[in-house]
Amino acid sequence: MDFINWLYSLKLTIGSFPFIIQVSIVFICLSLFMSVFLVIYLTIIRNTNKIKEKLQDNIAPKVSQLFMEIIHNNYLEKEQEVKEKFEEIIDSDHKKVRKNKKYKHDLAIESLIKIRQNYKEESDRYSLIIRALNIEKYIGTKFSKLTYGAKKKAILELAELGLSSSDSRVLSYTYSSNNEIQTEARLSYLSLSRNDPYRFFDEIKGEMSSWSQIKLMNLLIEQSNTEGLPNFGKWIGYSKNDSLVIFLLKAATYFDQKKAIGTIREKIRSDNHILRSEVITALGKLKDFEIEDHLKNTYQNESDLCQVSIIKAIGYLGSGKSLEFLKQSFYEATSLDIKKVIATVIFDYDTDGKMLFFEMKSKIENKVDFSQKPLEINSYKENLYFNLQLFKHIENDLILYK
Amino acid sequence: MLESITYYYEYFIFYYASSMIFSYLFLGTISIINLIKYKSYNSDKDDDVLMKSPLVPGISVIAPAYNEEKTIIENVKSLLTLEYPLFEVIIVNDGSKDKTLDKLIDEFELIEVDFLYLEKIKTKPFKRIFKSTNPQYSILTVVDKENGGTKADASNAGINASVFPYFLCTDVDCVLSRQTLLKMIKPFLNTEGKVIAVGSTLRMLNGCEVKNGVITRVKPPKRLIPCFQELEYIRGYLLSKMGWSFINSVPNVSGGLGLFDKEVVIKSGGYSGDSHAEDMDMTTKMACYMMDNNLKYRVVYIPVSCCWTEGPTTVKVLGRQRTRWGAGLAQIFKVHRKVLFNRKYKKLGLITFPYIFIFEFLAPIIEFVGVLFFIYLAIMNKINWSMAYIIMLYSYTFAIFITTLVIIQDHIVFHHYKRTREVFRLVLMGFLEPLLYHPLIVFFAIKGYFNFYKGKELKWGTMTRTGVN
Numbered sequence: 001m002d003f004i005n006w007l008y009s010l011k012l013t014i015g016s017f018p019f020i021i022q023v024s025i026v027f028i029c030l031s032l033f034m035s036v037f038l039v040i041y042l043t044i045i046r047n048t049n050k051i052k053e054k055l056q057d058n059i060a061p062k063v064s065q066l067f068m069e070i071i072h073n074n075y076l077e078k079e080q081e082v083k084e085k086f087e088e089i090i091d092s093d094h095k096k097v098r099k100n101k102k103y104k105h106d107l108a109i110e111s112l113i114k115i116r117q118n119y120k121e122e123s124d125r126y127s128l129i130i131r132a133l134n135i136e137k138y139i140g141t142k143f144s145k146l147t148y149g150a151k152k153k154a155i156l157e158l159a160e161l162g163l164s165s166s167d168s169r170v171l172s173y174t175y176s177s178n179n180e181i182q183t184e185a186r187l188s189y190l191s192l193s194r195n196d197p198y199r200f201f202d203e204i205k206g207e208m209s210s211w212s213q214i215k216l217m218n219l220l221i222e223q224s225n226t227e228g229l230p231n232f233g234k235w236i237g238y239s240k241n242d243s244l245v246i247f248l249l250k251a252a253t254y255f256d257q258k259k260a261i262g263t264i265r266e267k268i269r270s271d272n273h274i275l276r277s278e279v280i281t282a283l284g285k286l287k288d289f290e291i292e293d294h295l296k297n298t299y300q301n302e303s304d305l306c307q308v309s310i311i312k313a314i315g316y317l318g319s320g321k322s323l324e325f326l327k328q329s330f331y332e333a334t335s336l337d338i339k340k341v342i343a344t345v346i347f348d349y350d351t352d353g354k355m356l357f358f359e360m361k362s363k364i365e366n367k368v369d370f371s372q373k374p375l376e377i378n379s380y381k382e383n384l385y386f387n388l389q390l391f392k393h394i395e396n397d398l399i400l401y402k
Numbered sequence: 403m404l405e406s407i408t409y410y411y412e413y414f415i416f417y418y419a420s421s422m423i424f425s426y427l428f429l430g431t432i433s434i435i436n437l438i439k440y441k442s443y444n445s446d447k448d449d450d451v452l453m454k455s456p457l458v459p460g461i462s463v464i465a466p467a468y469n470e471e472k473t474i475i476e477n478v479k480s481l482l483t484l485e486y487p488l489f490e491v492i493i494v495n496d497g498s499k500d501k502t503l504d505k506l507i508d509e510f511e512l513i514e515v516d517f518l519y520l521e522k523i524k525t526k527p528f529k530r531i532f533k534s535t536n537p538q539y540s541i542l543t544v545v546d547k548e549n550g551g552t553k554a555d556a557s558n559a560g561i562n563a564s565v566f567p568y569f570l571c572t573d574v575d576c577v578l579s580r581q582t583l584l585k586m587i588k589p590f591l592n593t594e595g596k597v598i599a600v601g602s603t604l605r606m607l608n609g610c611e612v613k614n615g616v617i618t619r620v621k622p623p624k625r626l627i628p629c630f631q632e633l634e635y636i637r638g639y640l641l642s643k644m645g646w647s648f649i650n651s652v653p654n655v656s657g658g659l660g661l662f663d664k665e666v667v668i669k670s671g672g673y674s675g676d677s678h679a680e681d682m683d684m685t686t687k688m689a690c691y692m693m694d695n696n697l698k699y700r701v702v703y704i705p706v707s708c709c710w711t712e713g714p715t716t717v718k719v720l721g722r723q724r725t726r727w728g729a730g731l732a733q734i735f736k737v738h739r740k741v742l743f744n745r746k747y748k749k750l751g752l753i754t755f756p757y758i759f760i761f762e763f764l765a766p767i768i769e770f771v772g773v774l775f776f777i778y779l780a781i782m783n784k785i786n787w788s789m790a791y792i793i794m795l796y797s798y799t800f801a802i803f804i805t806t807l808v809i810i811q812d813h814i815v816f817h818h819y820k821r822t823r824e825v826f827r828l829v830l831m832g833f834l835e836p837l838l839y840h841p842l843i844v845f846f847a848i849k850g851y852f853n854f855y856k857g858k859e860l861k862w863g864t865m866t867r868t869g870v871n
Contacts, residue, residue: 336518
């Protein structure tokens with residue numbers, strides 16, 4: 001009763017204070033309450049983390065060892081045995097771990113993924129562990145969570161475990177409004193599906209982010225080691241999405257798909273100069289010698305970006321027929337950036353290229369004395385100085401990135 | 403007359419402090435959303451994806467050095483061990499008067515080379531460029547130039563000598579996490595719209611254990627001043643900058659660590675050679691360039707701690723640093739005054755700049771005047787002490803709440819501190835900070851403003867180093 005009276009009198013006292021003091025008191029109480037709450041929460045998350053660390057340090061190696069034995073040494077045959085052995089290891093440690101299903105399942109998934117990444121060869125023994133520990137079902141529960149992060153993680157886990165049976169579940173997320181989920185789902189579908197995995201090349205809309213390109217390229221590299229890749233020329237030919245075509249050009253070049261040359265060549269008249277520049281580079285790298293004369297003829301009318309690509313493409317082709325063109329282009333170029341590219345290509349061209357390079361360099365050296373750096377801006381002497389500096393820069397082996 | 407001034411001033415202070423508190427609450431809320439978003443969509447596995455990729459863009463790491471002979475070798479070695487498939491390290495010796503350059507030449511077997519140095523951004527004359535004859539250090543380039551007086555001028559020389567489309571600007575005395583480049587390039591690759599700069603969290607190196615240029619154990623600093631700074635940094639990065647990043651209004655990417663789009667930097671004129679807040683100046687120039695050309699852009703902050711820097715351990719050194727920062731901030735508002743409250747500069751002109759002006763630039767002045775006014779009232783015996791305590795507690799308890807909140811945020815990102823007592827030491831510092839550290843910061847900021855308006859010459863931000871464990 002006394003306490004209630006005290007509270008009542010406190011209310012009356014506070015009520016008699018000016019408005020700003022009343023606001024301040026409310027905020028003081030809130031701040032104190034929140035601070036105490038956060039300190040308690042901090043203690044909880046630190047404890048949870050300690051448990052996870054223990055799990056990682058003590059149990060994870062044992063779980064990995066068990067899985068390796070099962071996969072590589074055919075240890076244990078029945079699902080029940082696998083489950084019991086796994087539980088035995090988990091039970092050997094922390095109480096809280098035993099109670100928390102989430103920890104042990106995540107641990108099992110993590111261990112399996114690591115083994116799968118380190119030992120590339122396929123084995124049907126993975127599925128024994130996955131069935132025994134009900135892993136697919138556990139991953140499925142993550143899809144019911146509200147956060148996109150959890151869904152993305154689940155999609156990734158399905159792909160990393162190679163659970164092809166879940167491709168239909170992944171398929172449903174390939175049209176997600178969330179870009180991160182959509183990208184992850186499409187990449188995962190590509191690695192999981194046995195039924196037309198590349199169908200998304202037909203459906204990618206809008207700009208492909210560099211991150212998607214990087215992930216997709218890594219996936220293609222992996223797939224090229226295990227199974228064949230399709231001819232990217234098919235999509236390069238008819239896709240209207242320039243960013244996808246640019247990616248596919250890089251992929252066709254990387255995997256040296258000479259059969260795509262014909263389709264790539266058709267794209268050289270594209271209005272998009274970024275795409276055109278990528279086409280030129282691809283044709284150069286794929287050694288399409290027939291295109292060389294066309295490139296030289298169009299050089300003068302091209303944008304700076306495409307001019308650089310043409311020079312580089314001529315370098316990749318290395319036909320031995322374009323030294324005169326390179327020399328002329330060097331003397332006509334006004335930008336030092338383009339001159340640098342041309343001189344580098346001449347230097348790396350062939351023996352004749354090297355000879356021409358040193359000839360051009362000595363011509364400048366004989367013209368002017370460069371014991372002092374010229375100070376006049378845009379003067380003839382300064383031009384020569386920078387040209388000479390450029391030659392010296394390119395021939396210097398110590399400069400790794402020119 | 404005096405009575406009514408007192409009355410209105412008291413109310414002004416209350417509403418000013420309250421609006422600052424609400425702005426912190428707002429930033430705190432959006433920073434938590436941003437942090438959770440970052441945690442959901444990013445993982446360490448992404449680092450492996452980048453390491454394996456043949457498509458990653460190259461990065462030039464640029465670190466200006468001025469009189470750094472004590473630490474230069476270890477720090478350059480640390481930079482050379484960064485994990486990334488394609489990068490170069492450019493050290494710019496800004497006319498050091500000590501043996502910085504000699505030490506570099508001896509240790510890394512450097513020789514002068516004929517390098518095509520194109521001055522895309524104007525700097526003080528560049529003298530020569532060195533490359534290593536040891537293939538182990540083939541990615542290292544050392545630029546030697548005349549002293550330009552500021553870090554900005556040296557950074558510009560580094561940009562001129564760089565070859566890759568992105569550059570990371572850092573201080574040579576910083577210790578970077580090995581995954582720095584992997585973590586910081588990702589927003590450039592995976593954010594809708596053009597990203598022009600990415601920043602990351604900086605922490606105090608004092609107290610940490612470092613081996614061969616790599617942090618082996620993170621601990622909060624033992625001494626008071628760096629420990630307060632640790633708190634200040636966590637708050638500044640995880641709460642403030644993560645919040646600003648969420649609404650794409652980051653005011654500055656820290657000079658200690660920032661990854662930039664080189665093309666945009668060059669087009670916006672590079673760092674201002676005479677700027678002493680070169681980081682904020684650069685970010686503002688880049689943002690203005692994009693908006694002047696009707697180009698959309700993003701400046702992104704990631705919550706991962708990638709950089710550890712040695713903080714001042716004495717009041718004297720802290721004073722030097724903060725006075726310079728204060729002068730730099732004043733310089734920003736003079737140089738970029740056209741941005742303030744200018745609708746043309748959208749969120750930058752109408753939200754970020756006004757916020758920084760009102761709550762960061764003016765705050766020390768308002769606080770200082772408030773203290774003087776308080777002393778006057780005390781002398782005149784016009785203070786209702788019981789009410790005064792409540793008003794003081796209002797700000798004090800809120801400061802403690804914010805400190806606890808950012809420590810939690812820091813834990814959500816990564817558990818840096820091994821021992822619980824280390825974390826609670828930081829919480830405890832939150833109680834002392836408003837009483838011991840904050841008044842110093844206010845004083846040095848005002849000194850900085852004063853120096854700037856008196857036109858006192860500012861030099862490179864040299865800091866007395868005590869070394870780390």
